[in-house]
Amino acid sequence: MTRVAVVGGGQLARMMAPAATAMGVTLRVLVESTEASAALAAHETVVGLPGDADAIRSLLAEPRPDVITWEHEHIPLEVFALAAEMGVAARPGASALLFARDKIAMRERLDSLGLPMPAWRTVETEDEVEAFLAVHGGVGVLKTSMGGYDGKGVRIVRNPAEVDDWLAAAADGGPPLLIEEKVAYDREVAIQVARRPSGEMRAWPLVESIQVDGVCAEVIAPAPELSSALQAEAERIGRLVATELDVTGVLAVEMFDVGGRLLINELAMRPHNSGHWSIEGSVTSQFEQHLRAVLDWPLGDTSTLAPVTVMANVLGGSREDLATAWPGVADPSVKVHLYGKGVRTGRKVGHVTCMGQRVDDVRRRAAEAADWIRDGGAA
The missing domain is CATH 3.40.50.20 (Rossmann fold)
Structure with missing residues (x-):
């Protein structure tokens, strides 16, 4: 077997x-x-x-x-x-995972490929932070190069003195730091591409992700008002990253959409929160596709099964026993996924998925269901 x-x-x-x-x-x-x-x-x-x-x-x-x-x-x-x-x-191998684990290595490699990203540089001193802020509107995004996720390891900076503690930690052997321009983006989006060792690749539609306090709260698939040109550019970026970094399995490329121009923010070389919608919303889910890809089996169809699919995360709130709460969701078309995790405020403990025709209606239904499971709100 x-x-x-x-x-x-x-x-x-x-x-x-x-x-x-x-x-x-x-x-x-x-x-x-x-x-x-x-x-x-x-x-x-x-x-x-x-x-x-x-x-x-x-x-x-x-x-x-x-x-x-x-x-x-x-x-x-x-x-x-x-x-x-x-x-x-x-699969993926150590040489590929390096670029998902180390933000400085990732930025350097993507720069070498000519891929679009926010302006950035490594920093070790207050003077270097100040020099970067001076040419980027007086504000930047400081990041630890390793270990950050869900808003952790990220700090908005307007004064170099605000980051003395992080600079000291880096100088004392902690992860090196980088600073990036704070992009005035229209929305955050993500493209997922699966690649198998033999080279076959498949991409899902570009999706929009809505973040709350640095944590993904909602994903809309496909991204509203998605043009064929924007989908093609997102796929070009995803396929190039997957090929040049020798990714096998599912790759997620998180990006900023700035007036139709895409800037790469983060990479993940595994199934990703931005792809949970695909369990119900795509012919082939990201989880099936990841297994197919790492086994070097033929990849599945990534077509969507509805005009709109929305995934809303259930973040820990007042309820402790979610397993007895979810049957109270009034909308029978909602698909509920619970992760069997202890509830903690703000922790991802599950998600819901809704499908339909109109973005506003599907978003409302997903949000109401997630609210009900979390806190007992009206559904």
């Missing part, structure tokens, strides 16, 4: 399980505990952390998986060495 090993026990690995089951693939997941989100859904589990060599050996033990893949980018290099030693293909 075909077997895929996954490092990471969160909701992304959890949502691979139904797709794996449907395709006759056994999903073996490295989870941090028996209560982890993916532990409740995977076919086989190994408890341990990515830095634990014994746990990785168990993950790759007989019956040996055909491939090992990831639900996050922060994979120790020793994991790749062990996979090579035990004869298991690692």
Whole structure:
């Protein structure tokens, strides 16, 4: 039987399980505990952390998986060495993941490819921050080069003295820092592309993502008023990144739309929050496609199944028992996905998906359902 090993026990690995089951693939997941989100859904589990060599050996033990893949980018290099030693293909590889893990390496590589990005530079001193602000309207976005996600590791800067603590931490051995121009964008968008080792690629429609406090709250697919030219440019960028960085599996390229001009913001080399809509809204979900891609199987059709699909995240709120709350959602067409995670304010604990004809109507229905599950609001 075909077997895929996954490092990471969160909701992304959890949502691979139904797709794996449907395709006759056994999903073996490295989870941090028996209560982890993916532990409740995977076919086989190994408890341990990515830095634990014994746990990785168990993950790759007989019956040996055909491939090992990831639900996050922060994979120790020793994991790749062990996979090579035990004869298991690692996809995407370490050389590709570097560019999703290290923002400075990513910016340098994308610059070399001539791809559009906000202006940026590395910084080590207040003087360097001040010099950047002086030529970019007096405001910038300071980022840690590694470890940031969901708004963490990002700070808006208007005065160099505001970042003394981060500069000191970097000088003391912490991740290096970079600063970027604060882009006045019209909206945030994302393109997802899947690529298999043999080179076949498929792209989904460009989507719009709405962020609240640095966390994705909502995704609209396709992005409203999406022109064929903008879709073509987004696909060009996604395919070029996937090819030149040798990505295998699903790649998400998050971008700013500035009057029809796209600027790359972030990369993720795995299923991504911006693609959860595809479970119901596309012929092939991002989770099925990721498994197909890393196994080097033919890729599935990425056509949409409705004019509009909206995914709304359920972020932790006042309810603690979400499993008993969701049946109270009044709209029977809403699809509810809960991640089996403990509720904490602002934490992603699930999402809902709605499909329909009109953007405003579908957004309203999705938001009402997510609100009901989170806090018991009207649905």
